[in-house]
Amino acid sequence: MNDWPLWEIFVRSQQGLAHRHVGSLHAPDAHMALYHARDIYTRRSEGVSLWVVPSVQIVASQPGDKAEMFEPARSKIYRHPTFFAVPEGLKHL
Template structure:
């Protein structure tokens, strides 16, 4: 026989087999971290706008849309697993970028610019 109760003003509800405490949900801290890049208009670059945790890339894309484009700010979103990004350190700026400094031909000051060229 099923036991019924009317506690809480909900009427007669079967209580047999109903768990008392909710099951613990998946811990979101265990979800991978994704970096979010947004392009505001066609022709512009994607810009890093933030990070979020998601269970997979598709969910990260949907969460990024909901969080970072609430006012129609973007036309394109990239989500990249943070673990897939390799970056140089700001502390290594001088030794890392030094090889480009000795190639003067890469600088526009090395070339003669014609007067009829308005912008370079």
């Protein structure tokens, strides 16, 4: 079992539209990971969809890269609603 790959598990709840990360597990292949995820993370029928993703396939930024990664967004003020003028008399936006 120590040689089995690690899988990240995402569940979409009955009330939700997005999948949420709920945990990890070891399984020999994607098919078994899906069945183990069902048994472990949806015991009370709270899920309507499962994703299993090999952990080695997930690429993430590091907290130390925050400035390099997110600083360019600050120069794009047009992405913020405060950049646009709201016409007088507009009641619902």
